[in-house]
Amino acid sequence: MTVRTEIRPGPDATKPKWWRRPWVVPLALVVAVFLAFSVPPYLTLDPAQSRVSAPPGFTAHYWFLVAHITFGTIAIVGVVLQIWPWLRQKHPVAHRRIGRVYVFGGALPAAVMAATIGAVSPFGPVVAAIDVVAALLWLGFTVAGWRAIRQRRYADHRKWMIRSFAMTMHTLMTRALSPLGFLVVMPRVEAKTELILSAATVSGVLSLLALLLLSQWWLDRKPKRASAR
Ligand code: HEM
Numbered sequence: 574m575t576v577r578t579e580i581r582p583g584p585d586a587t588k589p590k591w592w593r594r595p596w597v598v599p600l601a602l603v604v605a606v607f608l609a610f611s612v613p614p615y616l617t618l619d620p621a622q623s624r625v626s627a628p629p630g631f632t633a634h635y636w637f638l639v640a641h642i643t644f645g646t647i648a649i650v651g652v653v654l655q656i657w658p659w660l661r662q663k664h665p666v667a668h669r670r671i672g673r674v675y676v677f678g679g680a681l682p683a684a685v686m687a688a689t690i691g692a693v694s695p696f697g698p699v700v701a702a703i704d705v706v707a708a709l710l711w712l713g714f715t716v717a718g719w720r721a722i723r724q725r726r727y728a729d730h731r732k733w734m735i736r737s738f739a740m741t742m743h744t745l746m747t748r749a750l751s752p753l754g755f756l757v758v759m760p761r762v763e764a765k766t767e768l769i770l771s772a773a774t775v776s777g778v779l780s781l782l783a784l785l786l787l788s789q790w791w792l793d794r795k796p797k798r799a800s801a802r
Contacts, residue, residue, distance in 0.1 A: 594658060597657055597658075600653060601653050603745070603749075604649055604650070604653055604745065607649075607745045607748065608646060608649070608650075611642075611744075611748070612642060612646060615638070615639050615642050618639065620635040623635055623638065625638055625690075625695060626695045628693040628695065631693055634690060634693070637686050637689050637690050638686075638690055640682070640686050641683055641686035641687050641690060644678065644679050644680075644682040644683035644686065645679070645683040645687075645741075645744065646679075647674065647675070647678050647679035647683075648675055648679030648680045648683050648741050649679075649741050649742075649745070651671050651672075651674055651675035651678075651679050651680075652675055652679075652680075652737070652738045652741045654667075654671050655668065655671055655672060655675055655734070655738070656734075656735075656738055672722075676715055676718075676719050680711060680712075680715040680737060680741065681712060681715060681716075683711075684708045684709070684711040684712040684715070684740075685708075685712070687704060687707070687708035687711070688704075688705050688708035688709060688712075690704075691703075691704025691705045691707075691708055692704075692705050696769075696770055696773040696774070696777070697770045697773070697774060699774045699777070699778070700770075700773050700774055700777045703774075703777040703778055703780075703781055704777065706781065707740055707743045707780075707781050710736075710740050710785075711737060711740035711741065711743070714733050714734075714736040714737040714739075714740060715733075715734075715737040717729075717733040718730055718732075718733035718734035718736075718737050721733055732792055735788050735791060735792060736785075736788050738788070739784040739785065739787065739788035740784065742784055743780055743781065743784060746780035746783060746784055747773075747776050747777050747780040748776075749780075750775075750776040750779050750780055750783075751772060751773070751776040753775070753776065753779070754771075754772035754773065754774075754775035754776035754779070755768070755772045757772075757775050758771040758772050758775060
């Protein structure tokens, strides 16, 4: 009689290695570069260093902006850690703790501030509308992701948090797309102010659309692993 020994792969054997996930390190680098370039002027707490002009009559605007950037920094660093598969799989307790910080000490307050300053954006009404919509989606997706995990709906949690992650990238994506915005509008617009407003509008609209489409594409591409987990 032959005895057959079945060798089953352990849980780690089916998991792709970190180098098979080529987005983790580049994403962290892009976020680090974004923070290194955009945050320092606000560390001085000097309104004269602000790159965003305050609308007349809204004296607290600068402090809302500083609060938005502080919570936004916590959110963007937190979300990069949260979507890092290694940390999620090896350190679930850290994932839960960082998740709480991301939701309550980052995304939710940053989104409330973003909606407030976004509504009076100096870059015109379309950018204002886009910013408010992005901020409300950020708020809604994050709350939905939080509720899903409290109710142990893991697949829903993953789905909403991937969308929340996408919205966290809105300011970064808008900045990354602004050269494209200028390229698109330069042949059509000559006046400097109109050029800046139009380019900001194009990059803001493209950013929101790209992030929503990319996150949906990602979810459609990997639906099974979500429900399995
Ligand atoms: C849905 C997400 C977000 C929305 C809707 C949003 C919205 C805004 C708005 C309205 C402004 C003022 C400038 C303007 O009127 O366009 C702003 C500025 C800024 N935001 Fe956000 N933001 C988001 C996420 C983040 C995150 C996650 C960070 C991370 C640090 C961040 C960092 C900044 C910085 C640094 C500025 C100042 C821009 C500059 O100096 O050029 N934002 N954001």
